[in-house]
Amino acid sequence: MIWRVLATLLAHYRRHPGQLAMLLLGLWVASALWSSVQAVNATAKDSYARANALFSAEVDQLTRRDGQSLTRDDYLTLRRAGLPVSPMLEGTLEIGEERLTLIGIDPLTLPNDNALGGNGDALTAFLTPPWQTQLAPETIDVLGLSRRQAPGATPTVDNNQRLPPLTLRPELPPNTLVMDIAAAAALLDSDNTLSQLVTAPGALTQPPDGYRLSRAATLASPEQLTDSFHLNLTALALLSLVVGLFIVQAALGLAMEQRLTTLRTLRALGVPAFTLTMAILLELLVFGLVGSALGLASGIWLAGQLLPDVATTLSSLYQADVQRSLVLPWHYWVGSLVITLGGLLLAGSGVLWRAARLEILALGQSQAWRLGYQRQLKRMTQGGAVVAVIAVGLALWLSRLPSGQGVLVSFGFVAALLLGSALCLPPLINGVLRLLQRLLHRRPLAHWAVADIQLQLPRLSLAMMALLIALATNLGVSSMVGGFRLTFLDWLDQRLAAPLYINASPSTLTPMLDWLDAQPDVDETLPTARGSVDLLAEKNARGKETTRERIALFGITPAPTITNRWPLLDTQTGRSAAWSALSARSVFINEQMAVAKQLAPGDVVTLETPQGAMPFEIAAVYPDYGNPRQQILMPTDVLVQRFGGDIASIGLVVNESADRQALRQALADNFDVSPDALVDQQEIKRLATQIFERTFTITRALNGLTLGVAALALFATLLAQARERQRQLASLWALGVPRKTLTQLPLYQLGGLVLLTGVMAIPLGIAITWTLVAIINVAAFGWRLPLYLFPWDIFITLLTALGVALAAAALPSIQLWRSSPQAMLNKGVV
Template sequence: MALLSPRSLLLRASLRYLWRHPWQLGLALLGVAVGVAVVVAVDLANQSASRAFTLSTEALTGEATHQVVAGPEGIPEDWYVALRRDHGLRPAAPVVEGFVRLPERDDRSLRVLGVDVFAEGGMRPAIGGITGRVPVGELLAYPDGAVMLASDLARLELEPGEPLTVRHRGRDHTLRILDGMTPQRELDATGLRDVVIMDIAAAQELLGREGRLDRVDFVLDERRLAVLSELLPDGARLVEADQRAASLAQMTDAFQLNLQAFSLLALVVGAFLIYNTMTFSVVQRRQLLGMLRATGTTRGEVFRVILLEAAIIGVVGTAAGLLLGLALATVLVDLVTRTIDDLYFALAIRELSVDPASLLRGALLGVGMTVVAALAPAREATAIPPRAALSRSFLEHRRRRWLPLLSTVGLVLGALGVVLLAATGEQLAPAFAGLFALIVGMALLVPPLLFLSVRLLAPVLGASAGYLGRMTARGVGASLSRTGVAAAALTVAVSAVIGVGVMVDSFRTTFADWLDATLHADVYVSVPGGGAMEPDQRERLEGVDGVDFVTRSRFVRVGAGDHDARLRVFDIPPPAEDGFRFRAGDPGRAWQAYRDDGAVFVTEPYAWHHGVAVGDTITLGTSRGERAFPVAAVLYDYGTSEGAVIMGRETYDGHWDDPAVDSLGVYASDGVSTEALRERLQGAAAEGEQLLQFQSNREIRALSLEIFDQTFTITQVLRMLAILVAVTGVLSALLALSLERAREYAVLRAVGVTPRELGGLVTAQNALVGVLSGLFAIPLGLGLAAALILVINQRSFGWSMDLAVDPWILLQALGLALVAALVAGLYPAWRMARTTPALAMKED
């Protein structure tokens, strides 16, 4: 028989089968499409965010090979002038940069890039080309002159020549937009989005950096690199241009890997759906396949046609999934970049960029998963002898013989998953492999557990609901080849809901407890958008009547060996010391070393990422060169997964020439309410010109939790999509089951069972599958939560969290499984109750 011939009986029967079962085919296609869409959407969102960061970095770095950077004081402008004049190290381009906000849209920030246009031609081509559109004299003549992309001006509804009001460090400044650029290179057009380009002197005045530079970019060969290394000013470092960008990009790697793992979970659930679909297609055609085998059709021909069906479903479903993934990615890219903004660094670009490689990976995963999931059903179709294929009982008996093997393999995979999670050190990829081994192992255990459960429940249901109760339990067990896989898919999806729900709830509880322990001041004063408070404003506020004492904070970045470190500087009176929670180190000794010996604290994420422990030292680049600081304690901290170094103000002042203060924590005197203190502080601040914001500890706590919830929005979206795939799978399974048992139900109708009783029987079987799936999902979900909290998140971000299990989450998951099964079974139950017995008992 020529399998690929149009006249091939087997191929024609296959295509006819797919055409005559549109619901089953449609649900299979939907399962593949949703699974592929989630994977593609997450991949595209991650790629878009990474590409946006890369293009922005390349556009702002240009042709530079190295950079001279410094700490909070910056680089003396005189050093750069002397370097060019006396040593001729060129090309060299000085840069001043910072962020400003739009007063009417405080959630949007613009990057200010101050450059020397005379030095830019060989460094950043797009910026060097400004002089070709804007006369240099005009750019230098206006201390408020600026240039932006024409596309940015259009978004801001501005025309060249119109003013743009921006806010920096609590003061509003009006810039004169001289022109709108339209770069020819995509790199520049994308990377310079939301960037305000100014003459360096104007930017220094705007950003309060007079006489200082943030960095100097160089194009160096080995000879000039050696010369420059000997000429660095105090507190400055010479780094490769891509080193800083690489360290920032590494921060998001773990976050993006977590998203990819969650997206693959949807694809795993989709694999169960494909397995379901192909198994049912084999089961429903067992008589036809048996007759074809008896008349000479070979095993290989049957095997190939089943895989061909799977390939057709995979190709069509994957194509739909790619289109759906593009639409979903436009939503996810905003969620991904918003999370990166909240946790890591500003990322202004939020457009979707379509990477063909992402689409190709999604296509290969979709088609490959479909074919792999169909291998077992295809083998099943060829392994059954022709005569036995005509008997459905033979198939069910054969499936039950596999239960001991499924149990053994499931237990082995589960144990392997636990070992991988517990014994892979700091590696993240083996931990995810262990997590998936645990999931697959539990999925294999579901059919044996389902069979055992209905055997035990049959007498109980019979005693409580009579013969219909016994039929409910026995019907589920008798159709294990169909119900088992459906229950496995639903169990995996619901366990993901439990695991992620418990993880997020535990994290939120831990985060809220940390906020309660940390936010002790009555009123917190800071500059909107960040930045230093003006000294006269700070002194005025500290002298307000009703202020008991204040804490002062400064937040900067400094060099720490091969990376930049967040440095938090605190001036903390002893009464405020209980706002810090110690993970390692004796609090009494640690505070003494912090105050008297210049020791520092590190946060838990910093200690994890950089292998730092109590008793070690950290080398930081100060204004007087590199200095080593002993580590006195490791603190719990959930403000950033990057981690931070915490230093006393007196120690900081001894090593850096930076008297600035970013924020105050104000404690009220006895008898002074928080509202009264806030009003007095606001009144005092009104005497100055700098705009400040005043927040109570309750307001900061509420805002922090709101940002937390926004950060985990994408996680909630992904787990709901996994549930959608699972519900689709259950609907497919129950519909196929109803079709398979149509004659059996018809016999029941013929012997007196009413349509209402039959509908109740089918619904009860669906409900039993849903409840048992929900119960099976609870231990797996709790295991996933423990793995996510104690292993995955710890290795990804360095945070340790307490495992907090809210019984309400478990009840919700159980209800979700029940509702999913009931909703999926509504149409099959309705169909069976309305089908006439004579029609259902007809042979095909």
């Protein structure tokens, strides 16, 4: 019997294919956006997992205390002393635009349970010419090869050397080439130099004399670093899912209403309520499966489009490599299906409830709806109030959390804010409409228009709520991105003070400094340096905390060219005082460190120096956008002399008349550097801006798509009741309202409604922007941004929403215009 009932129910959609389309559309967009972001996340997780796979791959690392590079002699000396260290080389190979990480290892001494056994062939192939390049299948794309040609191929890299024959290792992370250290040393031309000496974690209780030991645990995994980023993506995807489900809910509600007679007839014909409910449930499942399949298919397509940008973001922000082709584990498919079906059941629960409690006789039904709607509005107001209280509670909680924490709480706050506002929207609109109705009492047509839109409100309210949420989020996110863009470009301008920069290896840069100083065209050399140090203790207003943590050091030359422009966020007694304090006893810290360790100017950090533990006062905090890690800043000479840092780059100020091309050539002639080692400031800015833009491409894309989904929700809702609207308009036409007036009425009605919603979305959007820049970004990236608002963008967003609303409203109008209203009066609708 249930199949017969189901067939009867489904017959409805044969007559109303539009409703079916709307239902599937809702499911489709909901599941497409959700599954695309989940696909992106799953792929990234897979990349991280490969990094952590097989072994708890943590290793301890040794570096020289005197800051010199490690060499083969260090390795041999330590081995002959019985220390189980293993040599490692790391470098970058460029292939066209792409950069690949090259790792050279010695499999014989790697800290593992090694085995030389029956696999002699594989080991020999790895260790001896022509050697092997091991890489993940995804990396092949970068090399411009097909997967079929790849095994055994020996592609050429940018320095005209050939890679050893390729061997595929699916378990390797992407964009990484692994080979024997001998082969890597030849490709990187590293001779006796080593990048790392590693040991199994805990194998050494203390570092050998003259060496520094970094424990595995102090190195953060990419997964920890990128968690917040993925949470951001998930939150946006969840939003689209919710908005999509609004469409589904609207479509289901409409179909239910129109089928009430059918349902009653079926009950009257002896179908039990349970069977009826099951049939509707079955119908939901059928739609759910079709919708999910559509959604998954397009979600995967979408994810494929988004992934390159996500991968760029992750690698430029967190140095985490993510492959550029999708990897979808089984739980991804199941998860997406469960989420879509779960959402559908949630959206359809009202319909199921109504079907289960359906009265066979329609007694009192039509009279009751108006009262019912009033009750619903009241419940919405109450619910909205409850959620608003929750939002306030979360805001209070947030205000008590130290900055840089509470990503989840902030998302909870934003969600509560959005939900509360959405719940309050229909009662609010209803109130405004009642007021208007009273005001417009003397103008029959306007009065009718207001009364009529009020009548439509029960059906439109869900779409309006979705629109409110999407508009507010859109405003919030675009203000955040826009504000970040302004701040970032400004910061870049200040940070890149020198017009030219030289990038090369430390061993080349150090002798270059003297040579550069002797050049008549060079006015000023501004070397920067990098290094790292063990942070031993930190002391802030709340007390002293001891720790042992590796922190990155950055050195700059505090010449006026730099100090006049270098951005600072916070100082103890002003900029100039901070700069004159920056010395062998005072340091600056970046915002990330200030946030993470809750340090402020005036606080003290104790660093391990070759002379033992030494306190340094923090003179200032500086912004450091795009850096995921904490950093301490000091003058270059201090970093090089006392902390064994390496010169990382040299900023150059040259004469107006200087011939840059000649300088470039002279550098290449005198030192072992390529002519591209000299980079123009503009070029760096361009690159940085490009990375920035790509970083937020996915945010923008998701943002736009969410608004698109909300527009679809509105459009679908209006489409679903277009016939009903036509009937209303036809009645008025019969009463002598000219057609032209009638076609304009819906535009005014809906335009007004959307404007009202849009106006409400503005303060909400600002609240979201604030939460993003002040809380979520600080926790996710470690930097806080000033709150910027862009009235023009807000205006454009509102205009767009209005445009969508008018386009949707125009549909019944156009139909009215094109077909004879008399036909409407005559048709079965009447």
